Amino acid sequence: MLVILSFSSNPPTNKVFKPRRCYLVSQWAIRCVFVAVSRTKTGIEGLDKALQGGLPEGNMVLISGGAGTGKSTFCMQFLVHGAQNNERGVYISTEQTESELIKQGLGFGWDLESLIKRGLIKVVFYDITGGDNFLKRLDLILKEFKPKRIVVDSMSTLTDAMIVGGLAEHDAFSMVQIAETVSPIPRTEQLIAKQILYRLLSSLRAYGVTTMLTSELFEEAARLSADGVSEFIADGVIVLSYLGVGSSVFRSVRIRKMRYTDHEKGSLRYEMSPKGITIKIDDLAL
Numbered sequence: 202m203l204v205i206l207s208f209s210s211n212p213p214t215n216k217v218f219k220p221r222r223c224y225l226v227s228q229w230a231i232r233c234v235f236v237a238v239s240r241t242k243t244g245i246e247g248l249d250k251a252l253q254g255g256l257p258e259g260n261m262v263l264i265s266g267g268a269g270t271g272k273s274t275f276c277m278q279f280l281v282h283g284a285q286n287n288e289r290g291v292y293i294s295t296e297q298t299e300s301e302l303i304k305q306g307l308g309f310g311w312d313l314e315s316l317i318k319r320g321l322i323k324v325v326f327y328d329i330t331g332g333d334n335f336l337k338r339l340d341l342i343l344k345e346f347k348p349k350r351i352v353v354d355s356m357s358t359l360t361d362a363m364i365v366g367g368l369a370e371h372d373a374f375s376m377v378q379i380a381e382t383v384s385p386i387p388r389t390e391q392l393i394a395k396q397i398l399y400r401l402l403s404s405l406r407a408y409g410v411t412t413m414l415t416s417e418l419f420e421e422a423a424r425l426s427a428d429g430v431s432e433f434i435a436d437g438v439i440v441l442s443y444l445g446v447g448s449s450v451f452r453s454v455r456i457r458k459m460r461y462t463d464h465e466k467g468s469l470r471y472e473m474s475p476k477g478i479t480i481k482i483d484d485l486a487l
């Protein structure tokens with residue numbers, strides 16, 4: 202049993218604090234609130250089960266992995282699944298143009314072009330050489346398009362671009378200056394990643410958008426994102442990797458962190474087929 206006491210903002214002059222209200226909240230009620238968290242289904246077979254029903258709605262999740270592990274496909278499947286259920290999604294891409302993404306989707310049987318035409322998916326190509334103000338543009342997209350799902354592919358390229366083109370991104374640029382003045386240790390990338398993520402988090406939280414951010418990871422890397430800080434700020438981290446056993450190689454996914462829900466902790470095998478990404482249900486202990 203938990204007791205919450207609420208005090209008056211002006212304590213009485215006799216200096217004895219008297220509670221104005223007393224709330225009794227049972228642990229059962231607290232558990233109900235925790236369990237009743239709304240879920241956003243990823244549409245990735247097996248993953249939703251491993252997450253006890255899907256990603257907690259509004260979570261910002263890092264999808265980390267090496268080259269070709271399927272990060273972009275993972276994110277696209279998440280958006281396509283939402284669009285098929287009338288949830289608008291935005292794909293912010295720093296690496297592939299809209300036509301390249303449409304081509305990639307066709308390989309998995311997803312008609313991205315038609316979903317774009319129907320106003321269910323919007324692809325925003327962020328030209329990292331163009332000196333675009335990403336955060337301002339994102340605010341505008343959130344206001345106008347009102348998406349329920351967002352993908353930023355890739356977060357690492359975006360951070361790199363902001364370091365190089367800091368002049369256009371005033372907030373980030375001032376962070377570079379502070380970092381360089383305050384510390385001779387080159388940790389500028391970490392500071393900017395932190396700055397961008399905090400801004401992203403506050404914008405996205407206000408709109409209740411569920412987000413996937415990709416981060417490139419070298420095989421055998423000790424950290425969980427390219428910048429080494431995103432994993433602490435993000436609500437969740439899902440790591441994709443290739444595992445080699447003898448002469449055979451297989452793909453493996455691990456939910457390394459996910460706030461507001463219990464989840465499968467071990468590594469699960471996944472497959473990429475012309476139907477998209479599937480996680481082997483037999484591997485699930487849940």
Ligand SMILES: Nc1ncnc2c1ncn2[C@@H]1O[C@H](COP(=O)(O)OP(=O)(O)OP(=O)(O)O)[C@@H](O)[C@H]1O
Pocket residue numbers: 266267268269270271272273274275308309473474475476
């Ligand atoms: N139609 C398909 N069916 C099955 N597997 C495919 C298909 N098309 C691509 N793949 C697999 O998907 C991989 C690429 O996936 P994806 O682009 O999502 O990876 P990524 O992690 O985003 O890569 P990058 O590091 O280049 O950004 C390819 O290397 C290939 O193994």
Ligand SMILES: [Mg+2]
Pocket residue numbers: 272273274354
């Ligand atoms: Mg990719």
